[in-house]
Amino acid sequence: MVGWAIAVHGGAGVDPGLPVERQEEARRVLERCLRVGAAGLRAGLPAVDVVEMVVRELETDPVFNSGRGSALTRKGTVEMEASIMDGHGRRCGAVSGLTTVKNPVSLARLVMDRSPHSYLAFDGAEEFAREQGVEVVDNSYFITEENMSMLKRAKEANSIMYDYRVPAPGVDSASDGLEGAKVENGPLMNGLRISVYAPETVGCVVVDSNGWCAAATSTGGLMNKMSGRIGDSPLIGSGTYACGDCAVSCTGEGEAIIRSTLARDVAALVEYKGLSLQEAVDYAIKERLDEGMAGLIAVSRNGEVAYGFNTIGMFRGCATEDGFMEVSIW
Amino acid sequence: MGCWAIAVHGGAGVDPKLPEERQEEARRVLRRCLGVGAAGLRAGLPAVDVVEMVVRELETDPVFNSGRGSALTQEGTVEMEASIMDGRGRRCGSVSGLTTVKNPVSLARLVMDRSPHSYLAFHGAEDFAREQGVEVVDNSYFITDENVRILKLAKEANSIVYDYRVPVPSADTCSASAGPVGATTDGGLQMNGLPISIYAPETVGCVAVDSGGWCAAATSTGGLMNKMSGRIGDSPLIGSGTYACGACAVSCTGEGEAIIRSTLARDVAALMEYKGLGLQEAVDYALKERLDEGKAGLIAVSRNGEVAHGFNTVGMFRGCATEDGFMDVAIW
Numbered sequence: 001m002v003g004w005a006i007a008v009h010g011g012a013g014v015d016p017g018l019p020v021e022r023q024e025e026a027r028r029v030l031e032r033c034l035r036v037g038a039a040g041l042r043a044g045l046p047a048v049d050v051v052e053m054v055v056r057e058l059e060t061d062p063v064f065n066s067g068r069g070s071a072l073t074r075k076g077t078v079e080m081e082a083s084i085m086d087g088h089g090r091r092c093g094a095v096s097g098l099t100t101v102k103n104p105v106s107l108a109r110l111v112m113d114r115s116p117h118s119y120l121a122f123d124g125a126e127e128f129a130r131e132q133g134v135e136v137v138d139n140s141y142f143i144t145e146e147n148m149s150m151l152k153r154a155k156e157a158n159s160i161m162y163d164y165r166v167p168a169p170g171v172d173s174a175s176d177g178l179e180g181a182k183v184e185n186g187p188l189m190n191g192l193r194i195s196v197y198a199p200e201t202v203g204c205v206v207v208d209s210n211g212w213c214a215a216a217t218s219t220g221g222l223m224n225k226m227s228g229r230i231g232d233s234p235l236i237g238s239g240t241y242a243c244g245d246c247a248v249s250c251t252g253e254g255e256a257i258i259r260s261t262l263a264r265d266v267a268a269l270v271e272y273k274g275l276s277l278q279e280a281v282d283y284a285i286k287e288r289l290d291e292g293m294a295g296l297i298a299v300s301r302n303g304e305v306a307y308g309f310n311t312i313g314m315f316r317g318c319a320t321e322d323g324f325m326e327v328s329i330w
Numbered sequence: 331m332g333c334w335a336i337a338v339h340g341g342a343g344v345d346p347k348l349p350e351e352r353q354e355e356a357r358r359v360l361r362r363c364l365g366v367g368a369a370g371l372r373a374g375l376p377a378v379d380v381v382e383m384v385v386r387e388l389e390t391d392p393v394f395n396s397g398r399g400s401a402l403t404q405e406g407t408v409e410m411e412a413s414i415m416d417g418r419g420r421r422c423g424s425v426s427g428l429t430t431v432k433n434p435v436s437l438a439r440l441v442m443d444r445s446p447h448s449y450l451a452f453h454g455a456e457d458f459a460r461e462q463g464v465e466v467v468d469n470s471y472f473i474t475d476e477n478v479r480i481l482k483l484a485k486e487a488n489s490i491v492y493d494y495r496v497p498v499p500s501a502d503t504c505s506a507s508a509g510p511v512g513a514t515t516d517g518g519l520q521m522n523g524l525p526i527s528i529y530a531p532e533t534v535g536c537v538a539v540d541s542g543g544w545c546a547a548a549t550s551t552g553g554l555m556n557k558m559s560g561r562i563g564d565s566p567l568i569g570s571g572t573y574a575c576g577a578c579a580v581s582c583t584g585e586g587e588a589i590i591r592s593t594l595a596r597d598v599a600a601l602m603e604y605k606g607l608g609l610q611e612a613v614d615y616a617l618k619e620r621l622d623e624g625k626a627g628l629i630a631v632s633r634n635g636e637v638a639h640g641f642n643t644v645g646m647f648r649g650c651a652t653e654d655g656f657m658d659v660a661i662w
Binding site for chain 2: 085090091092094096097115116117118119120121122123124125127128191222225226227228229230231235236237238241254255258259260261264265268269272273290
């Protein structure tokens with residue numbers, strides 16, 4: 001028996017100018033969700049049940065970018081995606097392009113448990129949701145006024161900025177390419193000024209008392225994204241990964257996380273290079289992202305918790321069986 | 331200057347009773363596509379251009395399961411997906427849920443080169459295709475009589491075969507073949523829950539390393555016969571079906587769910603990068619240790635001009651060519 005541990009995140013890349021009330025509100029939500037997870041772990045629930053339960057809480061709360069409060073597509077609608085992975089058996093489920101499903105992570109769980117596939121998207125995922133009888137609502141349920149105003153600002157910002165994915169001349173790696181623009185406009189995430197950027201994604205990683213790890217990640221994706229855009233959150237090995245050794249959930253610039261296969265890399269560094277959890281996290285953030293900006297949370301089978309991020313801030317928290325609990329932003 | 335090398339595949343998991351004419355036809359197509367790729371490499375094209383070009387050829391030819399000749403959804407339609415990755419810069423692009431785009435791999439290339447994103451799917455991908463002016467056709471273009479017939483057989487087979495993803499009781503691992511083991515008293519081979527005689531090998535792919543030592547990979551498929559609409563497999567997923575980096579490039583085929591949970595393509599590269607294995611060692615290790623009961627195959631090249639392949643299935647349509655003039659096409 002090992003000590004259980006849980007970590008949560010509410011997105012990486014935080015506006016340093018974020019008002020204190022907003023910071024407090026975010027901390028309260030993270031703490032509440034941690035307590036929900038810790039209670040489940042104390043009650044002996046398996047890791048995969050706990051991560052689903054905690055991410056449901058994060059999705060339902062409008063403060064973070066998932067479920068209600070999701071970032072909006074360029075059309076002003078919401079398209080959500082999520083994935084879950086059970087380290088016990090390395091089973092996984094993922095969904096993308098959800099428009100009416102109240103809790104995307106739970107549909108991802110059903111894909112894993114009750115469909116012959118691992119990943120369902122768009123109309124097919126919505127049909128599966130109805131077959132499974134999950135709770136569905138109108139797309140407008142997910143849209144908050146705050147995000148409508150952020151979409152407007154993002155559209156204005158995007159119209160003057162370069163395609164952030166175009167590498168700077170002479171650079172071999174896919175950098176955000178906006179070195180010049182950075183100087184004038186302050187830090188950027190995903191091509192948007194940090195003041196208009198909505199930190200992406202929520203996630204949870206857990207190791208239960210039996211040493212089994214699980215991870216789940218959920219998001220509305222990128223503000224002003226093209227309809228049909230899939231980010232890293234539903235992609236096993238990129239935004240989410242769990243195996244016998246550890247569980248990882250990532251957040252940040254989706255394109256950077258995908259090309260880095262960030263979540264799998266943390267586990268591969270432990271498995272193939274023999275690094276410890278924190279060493280693997282630090283290595284992955286430092287060596288794999290190039291100019292990409294991202295963060296992640298991880299737990300190991302031994303009850304360790306680790307974070308890493310190269311962004312300004314990441315909403316996060318963790319709790320361990322010995323009673324330790326911490327929530328932070330910077 | 332390094333030596334170039336190229337490998338192609340047309341899917342893993344082949345019916346041992348496949349008629350000889352069909353085997354010959356498959357070999358001809360693989361040889362032709364290899365020839366196209368080798369010509370490009372000799373002419374000095376970068377690896378990423380070559381893999382796109384070769385996969386376009388494989389998509390256009392109806393013999394394999396991609397583009398025209400794709401497996402059909404349970405509704406009898408075609409939904410295609412593809413991904414491409416340029417080891418030079420580790421740039422990538424993917425598409426899923428395409429219904430009218432003639433060459434999915436080329437749309438994946440455009441996502442990589444001309445969109446702010448890495449992965450577009452379904453209506454959004456189709457909209458992007460129109461914005462980019464790529465060639466589009468009616469969904470019926472992709473549907474072959476053969477696959478309509480196979481869909482019918484698959485529906486009949488699926489109604490008696492267990493959900494192949496249901497793990498055997500008390501097995502810790504997610505076993506792709508555990509479910510139907512009980513049901514197959516005829517001892518027949520299974521892939522993705524279907525008897526091998528009905529199974530349409532999934533996917534085509536190409537990996538190449540150019541004379542500059544840069545690697546690239548691309549994979550394209552119609553997916554799983556009788557799949558649920560909206561099902562995404564491993565082929566468009568970076569790290570699962572496709573991966574390329576400074577060290578190597580990999581394209582996988584087989585049971586999609588097994589390849590995803592194994593992050594198979596990335597694992598081959600990670601074994602080289604983090605465990606110091608050579609290309610073939612990494613391929614062998616990944617297939618042996620990562621798939622559990624899953625069935626899959628893959629092709630790979632390294633920056634040093636090596637080619638490797640591996641599969642734990644019965645057969646994989648494949649071929650390779652290297653700068654020294656070597657060329658080989660094989661099924662078993």
